[in-house]
Amino acid sequence: MTQPTHRKRFGSIVLVAVLALVLTTLVGSPAEAKPRKGKDKVSYGTTSWVAGTQGYSIKGKLSGRKGRKVQLQIKWADGWHTIDKAKTKKKGKFTITGNLDWYGAHKVRVFAPRSKGSRAKVFKAKSFKIAVPWTPRGSKSSYLRMNYKGVNFQWDPCKTIKYRVNPGYAGEPAIAFTQQAVELLERATGFRTKYVGTTTSVPIDRKPFQKGTDMVIAWSNQTDYADLVQAVGVGGPGSLKPARRKSNNKVVLEIKRPGVTMNMAYAGLYPFAFDDPATETYGLVLIHELGHAFGLEHFADNIQVMHPGDRPPSETGYHAWYEAGDLAGLKAQGAQGGCLKPYRNRGRYSAIDLTNIPDFMRE
Template sequence: MNHRLRLAMLALVSVLSLLLTSFATSPVHAEQRPGGKGRDKVDYGTTSFVSGASAYSVTGKVRARTKRKVHLQVRWADGWHTIDKARTKRKGKFTITGTMDWYGAHKVRVVAPRTRRDRAKVFKATKFKVAVPWTPRGSTSAYERMSYKGVNFAWNPCRTIKYRINPGHAGEAVIPFTQQAVELIERATGFRTKYVGTTTAVPLDDKNYQRGTDMVIAWSSETDHPALVQAVGRGGPGTLKPARRRSNNKVVLEIRRPGVTMNMAYAAEYPFTFDDPATEPMGLVLIHELGHAFGLEHYADDIQVMHPGDRSPAPSGYHSRFEAGDLAGLRVQGAQPGCLKPYRQRRGYSALDLSDIPDFTRE
């Protein structure tokens, strides 16, 4: 056999070998085609909610063994963040149930992370729309943020806010009342909070909270703390530390020890409720002070919770609920802009000098 014929025969054998390999492996690929019998799928169920009144139930199927992790994620400015988890059961089926009370429209998706045996599966995203259960009054521009030397304050939404309550002059019954107010902040910002117990600390005097505590809400009196005189309450962001946004590298002052101190000398004038037909209730003052704790300044519009003086009631009376400007401000101060990262000095930009920073505690 001459040299040219030998080369031709070798080429023919190679082609036949490739064809046989293709036929042998084709059934495996056919099982993975979109639309096949074992197709991965997700059903987001109801995607429109009223905050505090309904829950999500996401179901689906992922081709894999049982107990594979499945995550429900929400989109922030710096990327996707997991808000809930589940594991697959028989035939790869899964169900993720929970509540999402954060006001607004939020892009969400389901992801099955990569494992040693399975490739990652990312399902098509959808939107969860969470309605405010009242009609907010006023303009969405009616708010102002706290800042120092032109740098805004911000809590890091990648940290759960671990808070304690000092019931002090109010007694133990004030604990669930305070927790309800913190829940309203959660719904307006998207922050995660966790109540970790009582304390004797008072934010007006002590920013060195006990270990594992980020925020303190104290019920004290002007008889103990003269700074409370003529103030129903005082709130502020506490200590501040330079940081940057992960999403855009923008410099912010990270809120590190937010706190609120309420004055029980006014307990007779302000009903311990969240709604009252004739008088501003204590709940309204409390959420005002919590607004300060997370970086909102006073605003002149007397409809807004962050107004510094007497507020105009709604037709049905006074309600401890954020209005349009308050909600817009808390959203800007909330989780949507994304997480913070440590401050790193860049060439030509000096670190912020916080040695002369004023007290940002407000009435």
């Protein structure tokens, strides 16, 4: 069997896949309230850690009736978004604990909405710094975002990515394996994901997903799909639709059905693992294709995961983790840019011909 020229990238119009960073339901920015002096207080506790090693533990005290709502919020380009909630207990005390594994520095604050007999209260924001568990290689400028005529592709971070796995030729172990890759994507982008079960769908066949599914990752074989021949995997953003960013009204092409199809015909060449001392793995291919699914193009720096061909190993071998350019690109594609809103104008983008965007790009 001839070794493949590596991965294909599944382009735009009709494809399909993942990520619930521990961010809970996102909520629009509340009316701003100025900090005021008084008995109210908050302690943010530890605000810096390595992703996956610990979480936040925030304690405070708030005036007003017992059971008053308290929100933990994070700052995006379009304002503050709620990521966790709690209620005051005896003497107005509250505790908010949870996980924040989103790589990078983020402004976080505690906010208490207006309640009966109490004004809204906002505590001074803190910077939370979440470190990457490895040392990313290469330059932060080594990435390229997908675009069509200068219009970037973008997932709406205010929507949870509901994804399914088709274990297919890889069997049941593919479910947990895929979830692990999606978690890595979550940590790099800040997107929320939710695994909603298995499926028989295969993104590369361009058929609709079942109701309530945003993304599918399928483990198939080139014996079933000729488009997989000479590709370890294909991935892409699926159907696209004009939208605007709420923060600056800029037009983007919203990613609607991201997806990845992996080719198990090369199981003899690519270990079903995330790390290997001697060769690239299916895990490395999978996170590459997930990068395509959420708007990253190929890039020439062969150290980066988004490089289209063979890449050199690190000192300890091959690892399925994003490098410096990949992380910078996923951050640019990620949640910090803020939510999207419908494109309601009758401008040139309302009639954009998305059929001109190629379905696939061979590596």
